[in-house]
Amino acid sequence: MIDSVLQIRGGVRRYPAVVTEDLLDQLGEYARKYLPRERCAIISDSNVAPLFAEPVRKSLIGAGFQPTLIKVPAGEKSKTLEQAGGICGQMIAAGLDRQSFVIGLGGGVIGDISGFVAAIYHRGIPHIQIPTTLLAMVDSSIGGKTGVNTRDGKNLIGAIHHPSLVIDDINVLKTLPRREFNQGFAEIIKHAIIADAKMFGTLQRWKAADAAALQRLIRRNIQIKSQIVAKDERDQTGERALLNFGHTVGHAIERAGEYRKFLHGEALSLGIVAACEISTTKAGLPLDQRDAIAELLQRFELPTRLPPSFPREKIFNALKFDKKFEGGKVRFVETPRIGTAHVTADVTFDDIREVIAQL
Numbered sequence: 001m002i003d004s005v006l007q008i009r010g011g012v013r014r015y016p017a018v019v020t021e022d023l024l025d026q027l028g029e030y031a032r033k034y035l036p037r038e039r040c041a042i043i044s045d046s047n048v049a050p051l052f053a054e055p056v057r058k059s060l061i062g063a064g065f066q067p068t069l070i071k072v073p074a075g076e077k078s079k080t081l082e083q084a085g086g087i088c089g090q091m092i093a094a095g096l097d098r099q100s101f102v103i104g105l106g107g108g109v110i111g112d113i114s115g116f117v118a119a120i121y122h123r124g125i126p127h128i129q130i131p132t133t134l135l136a137m138v139d140s141s142i143g144g145k146t147g148v149n150t151r152d153g154k155n156l157i158g159a160i161h162h163p164s165l166v167i168d169d170i171n172v173l174k175t176l177p178r179r180e181f182n183q184g185f186a187e188i189i190k191h192a193i194i195a196d197a198k199m200f201g202t203l204q205r206w207k208a209a210d211a212a213a214l215q216r217l218i219r220r221n222i223q224i225k226s227q228i229v230a231k232d233e234r235d236q237t238g239e240r241a242l243l244n245f246g247h248t249v250g251h252a253i254e255r256a257g258e259y260r261k262f263l264h265g266e267a268l269s270l271g272i273v274a275a276c277e278i279s280t281t282k283a284g285l286p287l288d289q290r291d292a293i294a295e296l297l298q299r300f301e302l303p304t305r306l307p308p309s310f311p312r313e314k315i316f317n318a319l320k321f322d323k324k325f326e327g328g329k330v331r332f333v334e335t336p337r338i339g340t341a342h343v344t345a346d347v348t349f350d351d352i353r354e355v356i357a358q359l
Contacts, residue, residue: 017141039067051172083113106132107135126164138184145160188217191221244331256311285334334347
């Protein structure tokens, strides 16, 4: 039997991530165990709330909590300071105070903005993450990064605010469209490239998974990310930057497509292809491993080439707004072989421009 609870180190404390089936109905019980408070805000979006808000609310009420549901429009466009301020206003109107807590019920966008609201409301209140996408389960719900976007780029305003509890109910993944489910494998493949060659081989043999196999995969990815974060919580030493593999170009593609053309995982897939191409010349990544990575992305129906008509110059123009550029220099993550990666300052704008032109 798979142990359903992982203990994650977040800053000076630890918090549990529970990964199994049928968890939404047990949320009240878990919340009561880890957060002995009364009032809470459930922050969700227009896609997820109709599916899952009611069982979450019922479970909380059954455990003696007083939840307030706050819905925002679905999509990246809701990740703004204005939206965060509006949520805080609704929480104030509902009488939530510093003894309250926030629940983020949704994908990565909801996890980011609900965590940011929790970080700033009354200078910080507890946060429970309930990710409802594979991508959020294996990546954004872990590590404490929260934030909102500006017109100039993604997550340029934010805070490190670790959750008190993460609830990964794998049953909710059954409601995801195939494209949405598959984009989560971009982050999983990224983790394999930077930290786990064995998992890369597992993914090459991956078939339609049963619940137990999917549960093990999610747990392994939480372990990989949390171990990296524990070594460099605030992105100071370069260790946490390894998680940005593929994101330099990926985020620029998202921005160039105005967050509508590609899902995050799809843009990341293209960013991984670009990072691997650069790694072949700068880090000695063998060509057969580069090709194996592209083939694995394609196996999960993720893009490895941009449409011919996509405005590549817009991608390059978006790069300068990325947080990974410090002092005008690129902090680029490259891989010399599957299973390991490192940060380098040897990659230039021209290197990236050349790869984008060929993507």
